[in-house]
Amino acid sequence: MHAAVVDAGVDLHVRYEGDDDPEKCTARKLARFDLVDLHRSDRATPYGVVLNPHAERALSPADADHDALIALDCSWESAGEARFSLPGDHRALPYLVAANPVNFGRPLRLTTVEALAAALCVFGERDRAEAILGKFTWGHTFLELNAEPLRRYADCEDSAEVVAVQQEYLDRERSDA
Numbered sequence: 001m002h003a004a005v006v007d008a009g010v011d012l013h014v015r016y017e018g019d020d021d022p023e024k025c026t027a028r029k030l031a032r033f034d035l036v037d038l039h040r041s042d043r044a045t046p047y048g049v050v051l052n053p054h055a056e057r058a059l060s061p062a063d064a065d066h067d068a069l070i071a072l073d074c075s076w077e078s079a080g081e082a083r084f085s086l087p088g089d090h091r092a093l094p095y096l097v098a099a100n101p102v103n104f105g106r107p108l109r110l111t112t113v114e115a116l117a118a119a120l121c122v123f124g125e126r127d128r129a130e131a132i133l134g135k136f137t138w139g140h141t142f143l144e145l146n147a148e149p150l151r152r153y154a155d156c157e158d159s160a161e162v163v164a165v166q167q168e169y170l171d172r173e174r175s176d177a
Helices: 026-032 061-065 112-122 126-133 139-145 147-154 159-176
Strands: 011-016 037-039 049-051 068-073 089-091
Touching (some): 011 026, 026 037, 049 112, 061 112, 068 112, 112 126, 112 139, 112 147, 126 139, 147 159
Parallel strands (some): 049 068
């Protein structure tokens, strides 16, 4: 059964590179539960919103009209711009803090499941975000750590508003440093 059959709303897909520890790979675990579809080539990956940290536009609720949401699953060491050659509308997630054990508390160092859950929250699909994060012992912590920004991003109209809200969090982080 595919993710499209299991869930309503935007279909979840992962362009899977397979270059990280399989035991810690959140995308593989989601696929085992039929919550995402894994694709091993760009050609096999559907067209949709591509979560790309190098994108020029921020993800916003205005992007929720797409049929597919695509994350690239690769190690952070190899997540350069060249890896994001997928066709689609590329969007960057706004400022959020990781809850995964490897990058806990670090801004913008999200796992694949955290990235997908964040996008679902921005799209107003919080129940689905909770469902996919529920497969991980630390998953609920991501929503707790980011409750306010996720709510505020979901209330935005477009990318420009998301960037304005994000700037408040970036300014706050700089003043705390």
